[in-house]
Amino acid sequence: MPESSLSITLIEPKADAKVSVAAPAPKNAMQKLLEKLGLKRDIDLALHLPLRYEDETRITRLRDAREGDMIQIEGEVVESEVVYKPRRQLLVKLDDGSDVCTLRFFNFYPNQQKALSVGNRIRARGEVRGGFLGWTMLHPHCKPAGGDLPTALTPVYPTMAGMPQAYLRKAVLSGLARAELSDTFAPGDLSQINPHALWTLRQALQFLHHPTPDVSLDTLMDHSHPAWQRLKAEELLAQQLSQLQSRRARAELRAPPLQGKVGDTLHARLLAALPFALTGAQQRVGFEIAKDMARNVPMHRLLQGDVGAGKTVVAALAATICMDAGWQCALMAPTEILAEQHFRKLVSWLEPLGITTAWLIGSQKTKARREALAMIESGEAKLVVGTHAVIQDKVRFQNLALAIIDEQHRFGVAQRLALRSKASVGPGHGDDKAHPFEPHLLMMTATPIPRTLAMSYYADLDVSTLDELPPGRTPIVTKVVNEARRGEVVQRIRAQVAEGRQVYWVCPLIEESEALDLTNATETHAELSHALQQAAGPGAAPVQVGLLHSRMPTDEKKAVMADFVAGKTAVLVSTTVIEVGVDVPNASLMVVEHAERFGLSQLHQLRGRVGRGAAASACVLLYSTGDAPRLGEAARERLRAMAETNDGFEIARRDLEIRGPGEFLGARQSGDAMLRFADLATDAALLEWARQEAPMMLDRYPHLAEKHVQRWLGTKAEFLKA
Known part of the structure; x- marks a missing residue:
């Protein structure tokens, strides 16, 4: 079949x-x-x-039961009644001949009540509890007694309502x-991955679906059992094969070779005009990108760097190489605020060099949008900056050769593929309709990628790393502070404002939620406005406190942000829309309210908004335990990591440990985690084996490789092409 x-x-x-x-x-x-x-x-x-x-393979006598055991008992129903104190419930007494257990049901149906009538013999499975009134089970699973006991453990599967x-x-x-389930491992290679080499795929799956009762449950639940090891090896091999297939398929595609030129080029003029010298890391990464773009196969490179490492200028220099060769370049960012930050910075660098840049976002006025589309299609706009609006059907490039995607993990796979599909035949290739070009692709992320994650999820990418911060960045002191000391934090803000500094205050919500009892941004804005005005005293000029959140109209958001950048606003109360892209050197204090609700990567990004000038900078992480006596373990680990290190790579490593690869990657796989069974934290040896095995298998046994990928990934293999 x-x-x-x-x-x-x-x-x-x-x-x-x-x-x-x-x-x-x-x-x-x-x-x-x-x-x-x-x-x-x-x-x-x-x-x-x-x-x-x-x-369900055994029956336990009540006289042998222990408090808290999950057991199955069998006996006769001796009492069954519905009582109404303190609430409606069905109480059933089951006698197994050694003792009596009360089965308690708060939710039940007439047919259940009938099945639990006096005189019926049943089996009940649940957690047994002792007490003054004897043994009890709350909502046990019940079925008629009799019949053979199963010989394997009963599986409980992930399901959904109605299933x-x-x-x-x-x-x-x-x-x-x-x-x-025939074997797809390369012949003769099973011995390399003992002990799971002794298990075939069918044996492993049959065992994991119906394990024998003598197995150690710990080895099943922590996935260390040899049957699990076999599955994880298979899964990692499928991932590595798919990544390698994707890389090799891209090597067959054509891209315009964008050769760096000498003389009075845009690239040379931009370098000369920059008000700062490039770091060694920026020079190295720029060379790696230029070398890739000079080839006639599509570049597929990830540029990673910590907050403030200078990725934008590297991207701008790559764009000038593209434009020097007579082609267009597009830069896509996930939010309008971030896209506008890029736009302003790039325009300030490139406009004096005679480059026309088009601006394209979803909320654009019709006339401005029409003009931008015309500039893009005619080729007048050599650089296009915008949000997902850049990939809409109506956008037609004359000759796109370089696509730059910032914060690439926040775009879905389909969106990234759509931007790559915008390439067309370019100058000097008008007769090459049969072989349209793919653009070179440069993806950027301010979330450094841990090594094991890069080996696994990004094996099809070339990775460039900016591991050096520009000079002049001041170290940021991070303090973790209980919400009870909120007043002290407000006093710290007063002192900063009095010295002429600016402050961010980040809130997780903009309105009250019954589920999350958090102080909203609007209330915090009013609180800080009042506190700072009181500190200034009567008759003093008011201290301007801005409010920024995602529900504000675009024009209003721009105005608020412009006032803060210009120094008119002393304190900016904001949701996380300022997470990336905002560069205000005079801002020296970041306060994150309810920091326990934020992810580690997000906290690191927020902290990176300060420390961009010469003044000493600090980040205060305000946390609240609510009604609980203490923070949860994961929240404590996140805040501890923030206090202990400013190193984005160490932050990323700890973030991966806490969240796992699925959440860490966000939308890279459209929310669908590519690894279901393997754990990058514990399965590094299996990952290394799969990396070595994949090229050999693809070269020598391509039919087995294809069968293996389709078995494990199916259509998900397409995700890796983005």
Whole structure:
């Protein structure tokens, strides 16, 4: 049966089974739910592994039970009644011959009540608790007694509303039986990855779906069991193969060779006009990018650097190489504020050199947008800066050769692919319609990528690293402060403002939420305005406090930001719209309210908004425990990391440990984590094996490599092309 089929034939259903699955057409509701879970192929079902297991292989006598045990008991119902104190509940007393246990149900249906009638023999499984009134179980799983006990642990699968475990178990069992699970590892190479080499894929999956009761549950739950090791090796190999296939496929594509020129070029004039000297890291990275762009295959490079490392000027120099060769360049940023920061900076550098830059955002007036589109299509605009509006259908470039994407992880895969598709045949190649060009692609991120993540998720990219900060950046002192000391923080702000400095105050919300009882930006703005005015005294000039949040009209946001940049506003109360891109050297204090709610990378980005001038700078992380006696473990780890280091690479490493790769990467895979089973923190040896294995397998056994990738990734392999 083909792998794409979703018609499910249940294997050996019990005689009393009430679950049935329709033939291929039409799809019933359960099949639609399976597809929502991503279970579209037999192999998808086979790889849908349990979250945990229940042991229904044995019956425990109540006299042998221990407090807190998860056990299964069997006995006769001796009492069954509905009581109403303190609330409506069904109380069932079950006698197993050694003792009596009370089963308590707060939610129940008439058919459940009937099944638990006096005289019925049942099996009940749940956590047993002791007390003055004897043993109790709250909402145990119950079924009629009798029949053979299972010989394997019962799997509990990830599911969704409307999808019963019983149905899912049978669907997975059916898919596992039909799935094509022949070995795809290269012949003779299994011995390299002991101990899981002893397990075939089918053996590993069958065991993990129905493990024997004598297995160590710890090895199942921490994924250290040899069966898990086999699956993780398979998954990592699939990822490495897909990355390598993507890299090799790109090597077959054509891109315009953008040769660096000598003499009176835009590149040379921009270098001469810059009011600062490039760092050694900027020079090295600029050379790496220029070398890539000079080739006739598309560059696919990630430029990573800590906050303030100077990525924008590197991007500008790359753009001048492109424009010197007679081609257009586009820069896309995830937010209007960040895009505008780039636009202003690039215009200030390039406009004196005679370069016309087009500005393109979603909220643009019709006339301005029409003019920008015309400039882009005619080629008058050599540089285009904007948000996702740059990739809309109506945008037509004359000859795009370089696409720069800032904060690339905040764009979806489809958006990045759409920007790359904007390339067209360029100057000197008018007769080459059969081979349209791909643009060179430079992606930038201010979130440094840990080595294991780069080896895994970014194996198809060339990575350039700005590991040197420009001179003049002052160290930032980070303080973690309890919300109870908020008054002291306000006093610190008064002192900074009195010295002529500027301050950021970042809030996580702009309105009250019942779920998150946080002080909103509007209230904080009013509080700080009042406090600073009182400090100034009667008759003193008012201290201007700005308010910036995402729901404000675009023009109003621009005006608020312009006032802060110009120094008219002393304190800016903002949501995280100022996370990246804002450069105000006079700002020397950053206060992050409810810092425990922010991610580590986000906190590091916010901290990077200060320390850009000569004045000593500080970042205050205000935290609140709410009604809890202390912060949660993850929140404590994040705040501790912020206090201990300013190194973005160390921050990123700890962030990966805390959150895992799926959350760390954000939208790189459109929210769909490419690694479900392997853990980059613990499986580095398997990752290294997969890296070495992939090129050999692709060269010597390409049919096995393709089969392996399709089995594990299916259409997800397309994500890696972005």
